[in-house]
Each structure stands twice: as C-alpha cells, then as structure tokens.
Amino acid sequence: MKLKYFITVLLLSVVSFAGFAQRKGYWQQGVDYTMDIDVNEKTFQYEGKMTLKYSNNSGQSLNKVYFHLYFNAFQPGSMMDERLKVIPDPDRRMMQNTGTKEKPNLQSRISTLKPQQIGYQKIKTLKFNGQDASFKIDGTILEVTLPTAIADNSTGTFDLTWDAQVPEQIRRSGRNSSEGVAFSMTQWYPKMAHFDEFGWHLDEYVGREFVAPFGNFDVTIHIDKDYVVGSSGKLQNPMEVKGYFKNAKIKAKKNKATWHYKAHNIHDFAWASDPKFVVDSAKSKGGITVYTVFLPTDKTVTSNWKTALGMATEFFDFTATKFGAYPWPTYTVIQGGDGGMEYGTATLVTGGRDLKGLVGVIFHEAAHSWYQHLFGINETVDEWFDEGFTSYIEDLAYQELFLRPTARALNPIGAAYNSYYRLALSGKEEPMSLLADYYNTNFAYSSEAYSKGAVLAEQLGYIIGKDNLHKTFLSFYDKWKFKHPTPNDFKRTAEEVSGINLKWYFNLFLNTTRKIDYGISNISENAIVIRNNSDFAMPLDILVTYxxxxxxxxxxxxxxxxxxxxxxxxxxxYQNIKRTVLDDWFWTKPTYTISIAKKVKEVIIDPTQRLADVKQEDNIYKP
Structure with missing residues (x-):
C-alpha cells in the first residue's frame, strides 16, 4: 500500500476519538492546538499565543479544566527543587558541587537560580468561547474555572496569551545545554491536562514523565533568521528557512524567520534551535523520512550521526514488522536536552557520544514512538509499561541491527535481567505499580521502570510462547493505537491471543516485590524433584539429557x-527433542516430582534463560 494512501486511511480511522477500541465504553478527549510564538534569543524569553479547541467526550459536563505549566518547576522552592534536596540519590545532572573534590557538597541547581535564570510561564489572558475565564496557578498546574460548562459531546475554544522564560539547562528543557545547544524546547507551552475514566491527572512536575490527550498541532515559531530549528511534525515551509535546502530563499521580517510546523494525532510537541545546527535526512524502505539535526563539532561526531541516521531508517523498518507500522510521515532526531527524551514524532538526545551510545539512545527514544506515543501511556502511573517495553524494543533492535550477531542470544535482553537481579537482591525494590514520582530512590525507579519492565515482556513470552508474544504485540497495536490503553488492556490482549490466564503473573510481578526462585532438589534413578524456594509460582521448562x-x-x-x-x-x-507435557503444578505445593525411566546426565531449568530466577546456581544439575 502506498504510504500516502495508508496514512490517509489511518487518520480517517481515528477521527472519532470515541474510536473502536476493544474495551466497551472507552472514550477519550481531543485537543487541537494552534500556536504562534515570538522568541527573544538574547533574553531566552518568548511571547506565546494559543487557540485550543477542546473536545469533551467524557459523558459529563466540565466546569473546570487544568493545564500544565512545566517551566514553573525550575524555580527555587518548587516541588522539583525540594525533591532534589531529600532523595538519597539525586540525579547528578540537576546537582552542583559547592564543596571540593575531596569534600563534595551536592546542592540542587534549581535552588541557586537567579531571576534571569529561572523558568516560568505567566498567563496574561485566558478566554473560553470568547469570554474571560478565571484562573489560578499553583506550582506547575493552571486551574481554569469556566464561565460556561463544556457539555458532553461538545467542543469549546480557549484563547491564551502568555510570557515565558526558558530556564538554564537542568532537565530535558532549557537553554545553553552542556553541549552548547541554545534552545531545548520541551514542555514549553501551556498543555491541557489529561482527563479520562480515572479523572484529571494533575501531577506536579517533580521529575518523572507525562500524559496528555491526542490531538493536532499547528505551530509557528518566529526566531532569528540565522537559527536552525528541529521539531516535531512536518515543516511546511522548508524553502523559506535555513538548513533544509541549500537553495532556500530565507524569508525574514525584522531579522526573524518564520518556521511553520504541523502534526496530526500526537500528544506532545517539542523543538530545539541553534545557529550551528546542520540537517541531514534519509528515507526508510517503508517511506518514513528520518531527519537528524545536530552540532557538527568534529569529523567523528559528524560521521557518527551519518551512520546513526542510516541505522535509524533500518530501525523503523525492523520495528514495523514486530510492533506495527509507524504511522506518521516523519521522525526527527534533534541534539538537545540532557540525555534522551521522547516526544511526538521527535526526540531530543545528547549528541557528543560514541557511535554505540548514539545508536542506543536513538533506538530507545524512537522505540517510544510505540510505547508512549502511539498508545498514549500514562507515564506517571504505568512507567514500566512505557520505559520497560521501550527498552525491550530497543534491545531487540540493537542486537539485530547494530550487533548483527551470527548466533542470536537465547535471551536478547540478558542485560535487563541482570539489572533486575541486582535490584531484587538489593533490599531497595518497591512494587512496580508505584506511582513514578514516589519511589524512594532513583536506583529503584530506573531499575524497575526500564529493566524489570523489559523483563516482564520477555518473561511473558516464556509463559505464553515466543510466537504468541509477537502476535500479542501486533494485536495490541491494531486495537489500541492512538488511544490510551492500560496495562490490563495489554494483559487481556495476551490472554485472548494465547488462551492463558495471566492474572496471577501481572498481579505478583507488578504489585509485589516477590521473587522467583526454583531449584533442583533431588535426582534419583527414577525421579527428579523440583522445589519452589519462593512465594512466586511459575510454569517450568525442564530440559533433561540422559x-x-x-x-x-x-x-x-x-x-x-x-x-x-x-x-x-x-x-x-529444542529442535528434534521429545516434549512431554506434565500435569499442572499447584502454587500451594512447594515441590514437584518428575518420573523418569533412564539415568540422568544433566538437568536444566529453563535453558532459554527467560525465567527471572534470582538465584540460578541450583537450576542446573551435573553429576
């Protein structure tokens, strides 16, 4: 199918936000942003104008709505600032040493920001359907009381103007990054808060990630004509701005160029800008145009970005076969921010990396196009569903496209398993269903969200079968793209595909810190005894060599x-090996006996290494 026709059909299929998802009664809100911003490059401030059409499909009328003002977190005394002061292992990117190398004294960088360095978003005017609406700002949340309610199955229009100051580069957003990028513009506009069956999601910006309704973006950026912009969406006027075509005729008014972008069916919009940016592009076999926008600081960096661009196009072709087709026409990889962070059809990554690191971060952030941006996952609640499944995709692609091994690893995400084992045995593990901001340590959060979440996916394949796991991902894509599924929706999809009940697995692995630990207890001439040493029961594959x-x-x-x-x-x-299906094991019974008729040479519990057994020394028997 031609890409243009495919995208047209796909967009038409999701015009109705009520949609045709599997879960009966599903609904979601819709947003349609039109924004115009005028940037002052010298002061790192800008003036913004927004018209927002908000569609209410909730089944109830709304007297209030809420917006996020994320830049307000970058002020002394904010919740983000206070969190940095008390968490035992703060993110070092957000800390500074006010002591010496011998006697360090780490301090929150936010706490020392001066007025001209802080971030803010100050609302100047706010109207709803042409009438003034009252509002108040509390931290990073803007609460709006409407002059008239938004009735169910209706659309209202908001008009906002605001002033903003871009904070000193601290986290994701900011100015003058450590690599010298002038503007990293993420979480930069007043963003409508998410409202769904669970109510309003009004999380203060403390450190973790985001959730928002799907919608369309029409964004116009006025900035110095010498600056180059990389952004979400598709550039509407590439012949009028710097960087995309050598024969472009730059249009400037009062020394400023106008960059016009449009994007459809995304739920976050980001951009970055710097006068030293260069732009490169390539097209995947599936027709996706991938752009890279970066600082060409030396020949090695430029070479790495060129190689990474080619591998990024391969990534989109590879991932389409495993997880469903990427549905947008473009994807842009932009140097900026302070690590790697995903947004609608774009990502900001740090660029001064070796090739391995650059490809790895691009694969990870591009994988978020599925597990975050296609499925609108609530990252504040189900962080593992977002980061863990993204890490899973990243590892599969990295092995296939970067390492290109002649012999595939039995478990392609072995590193994630090892990370999970370190967490499980550290005494710092917390339930993976914990809200993202509430972990006691960053160590526990990152190990669980990224590593244990990936383990959940691969181990699910151990339970239902590798082929059924693949079918589950594709079936989930068909049912839930451009919607906001929950983990239970994924579980139900896996159950429907496999015919296996999975309630016990998701409950124990997500909501508890119970660990899996099996061992070979005893072997005799006619029997093998397996013991469950833990309080987490699992099915078992046991390979016996006689x-x-x-x-x-x-x-x-x-x-x-x-x-x-x-x-x-x-x-x-498992080729050419007899497979014997035994009677099922009760989780209430600690041991299981396998009858055998021949003398045993070797016994292995799960030779594919997908069972997340935290103590594996007793999983192999060799006389």
Whole structure:
C-alpha cells in the first residue's frame, strides 16, 4: 500500500476519538492546538499565543479544566527543587558541587537560580468561547474555572496569551545545554491536562514523565533568521528557512524567520534551535523520512550521526514488522536536552557520544514512538509499561541491527535481567505499580521502570510462547493505537491471543516485590524433584539429557494458567527433542516430582534463560 494512501486511511480511522477500541465504553478527549510564538534569543524569553479547541467526550459536563505549566518547576522552592534536596540519590545532572573534590557538597541547581535564570510561564489572558475565564496557578498546574460548562459531546475554544522564560539547562528543557545547544524546547507551552475514566491527572512536575490527550498541532515559531530549528511534525515551509535546502530563499521580517510546523494525532510537541545546527535526512524502505539535526563539532561526531541516521531508517523498518507500522510521515532526531527524551514524532538526545551510545539512545527514544506515543501511556502511573517495553524494543533492535550477531542470544535482553537481579537482591525494590514520582530512590525507579519492565515482556513470552508474544504485540497495536490503553488492556490482549490466564503473573510481578526462585532438589534413578524456594509460582521448562545422549523437554504448566504453552520450535536447542507435557503444578505445593525411566546426565531449568530466577546456581544439575 502506498504510504500516502495508508496514512490517509489511518487518520480517517481515528477521527472519532470515541474510536473502536476493544474495551466497551472507552472514550477519550481531543485537543487541537494552534500556536504562534515570538522568541527573544538574547533574553531566552518568548511571547506565546494559543487557540485550543477542546473536545469533551467524557459523558459529563466540565466546569473546570487544568493545564500544565512545566517551566514553573525550575524555580527555587518548587516541588522539583525540594525533591532534589531529600532523595538519597539525586540525579547528578540537576546537582552542583559547592564543596571540593575531596569534600563534595551536592546542592540542587534549581535552588541557586537567579531571576534571569529561572523558568516560568505567566498567563496574561485566558478566554473560553470568547469570554474571560478565571484562573489560578499553583506550582506547575493552571486551574481554569469556566464561565460556561463544556457539555458532553461538545467542543469549546480557549484563547491564551502568555510570557515565558526558558530556564538554564537542568532537565530535558532549557537553554545553553552542556553541549552548547541554545534552545531545548520541551514542555514549553501551556498543555491541557489529561482527563479520562480515572479523572484529571494533575501531577506536579517533580521529575518523572507525562500524559496528555491526542490531538493536532499547528505551530509557528518566529526566531532569528540565522537559527536552525528541529521539531516535531512536518515543516511546511522548508524553502523559506535555513538548513533544509541549500537553495532556500530565507524569508525574514525584522531579522526573524518564520518556521511553520504541523502534526496530526500526537500528544506532545517539542523543538530545539541553534545557529550551528546542520540537517541531514534519509528515507526508510517503508517511506518514513528520518531527519537528524545536530552540532557538527568534529569529523567523528559528524560521521557518527551519518551512520546513526542510516541505522535509524533500518530501525523503523525492523520495528514495523514486530510492533506495527509507524504511522506518521516523519521522525526527527534533534541534539538537545540532557540525555534522551521522547516526544511526538521527535526526540531530543545528547549528541557528543560514541557511535554505540548514539545508536542506543536513538533506538530507545524512537522505540517510544510505540510505547508512549502511539498508545498514549500514562507515564506517571504505568512507567514500566512505557520505559520497560521501550527498552525491550530497543534491545531487540540493537542486537539485530547494530550487533548483527551470527548466533542470536537465547535471551536478547540478558542485560535487563541482570539489572533486575541486582535490584531484587538489593533490599531497595518497591512494587512496580508505584506511582513514578514516589519511589524512594532513583536506583529503584530506573531499575524497575526500564529493566524489570523489559523483563516482564520477555518473561511473558516464556509463559505464553515466543510466537504468541509477537502476535500479542501486533494485536495490541491494531486495537489500541492512538488511544490510551492500560496495562490490563495489554494483559487481556495476551490472554485472548494465547488462551492463558495471566492474572496471577501481572498481579505478583507488578504489585509485589516477590521473587522467583526454583531449584533442583533431588535426582534419583527414577525421579527428579523440583522445589519452589519462593512465594512466586511459575510454569517450568525442564530440559533433561540422559546418559545415553537422548534429550527430553518436560513442560510443567501452572494450574492458574488454565491453559498450556505450545511447543516453541523456533529455539534451536529444542529442535528434534521429545516434549512431554506434565500435569499442572499447584502454587500451594512447594515441590514437584518428575518420573523418569533412564539415568540422568544433566538437568536444566529453563535453558532459554527467560525465567527471572534470582538465584540460578541450583537450576542446573551435573553429576
């Protein structure tokens, strides 16, 4: 199917925000932003104008609405500032050493910002359907009381003007990054808060990530004509601005060029700008135009970005076969920010990396195009669903496209498993269902959101089968793209695909810190005894090699599954081996006995290494 036709059909299929999702009664709100901003490059301030059409599909009328003013977090005394002062392992990017190397004294960078360095968004005027609306600002939340309610199944129009100051580069957003990028413009506009079946999501900007309704963006940026912009969406006037075409005729008014972007069906819009930026592009086989916008500081950096661009196009083709087609026409990788952060059809990443690091961060942020931006996951609540599944995609692509191994690893995300094991045995693990901002340590948050979340996905494949996991991802894509699914929606999809009940698995792995620990307890001439040393029951694959050289794979389903995994013939180690399905194991019974008729040479619990067993020394028996 031609890309243009495919995108037209796809966009028409999601015009109705009520949609045709699997869950009965599903609804979602809609937004349509038109913004015009005028940037003062010398003061790092800008004036903004916005017209926002807000569609209410909630089944109730709304007397109040809320916006996020994220720049307000970058002020002394903010919740973000106070969090940095008390968390035992603060993000070092947001700290400064006011002591010495020998006697360091780490201090929040936000706490020392001067008035000309802080971030802010100050609302000047706010109207709803042409009438003045009263509002108040509390930290990073703008509360708006409407002169008339927004009725169900209706659309209201907001008109806002505001002044903003871009903070000194601290976290994601900011000016003058450590790599010298002038503007990293993320979370830069008054963004409508998300309202869904759980109510309004009014999280203060403390450190973690975001959620927002899907919608369309029409953004016009006025900035010095010598600056180059990289942005979400598709540039509407590339022949009138610097950087995209050598024969462009730059149009400038009062020494400023106008950059005009449009994007459809995304839920966040970001951009960055610097006069030293260069632009490169390439197209994937599937027709996605990938742009890179970066600082060409030396030949090595330029070469790395050129190579990474080619690999990024391969990434979109690879991921389309595994997780569903990327539905937008462009994706832009922009140097900026302080690490890597995903936005609608774009990402900001730090660029002065070696090739391995650059490709890794691009793969990760581009993978967020699925697990975040296609599915609108609530990152403040289900951080593992976002970061963990993204890390899973990243690792699969990295092995396939960057390492290109001649022999595939049995477990492609072994590093994530090892990270999870360190967490599980550290005493600092907390339930993975914890709200993202509330972890006691950054160590626990990152290990659980990124690593344990990825383990959940790969281990799910161990439970339902590798082929069924692949089918689950594609079925989930078909049902939930451009919507806001919950983890339960993914679980239900996996259950429908596999015919296996998964309530026990998701509950224990998400809501508790219970650990999996099996061991080979005893082997005799006619029996193998397996023991569950933990309080987390799992199905087991047990590979037995007999002294005569023959092999047998014993599969023990768990009764709670109410079903069985089919033989996984894609694993070479299982080729031409007899597979015996045994009676299911009760989670209430600590041991299980396998009857055998031949003398044993070796026994291995889960030779594919996908069972997240925290103590594996007793998983292999060799006399």
């Amino acid at each position: 002294e005569d050289g023959s092999k047998e794979l014993f599969y023990i389903p768990l009764r709670e599954m109410r079903g069985e995994k089919k033989a996984e013939t894609s694993f070479d180690i």
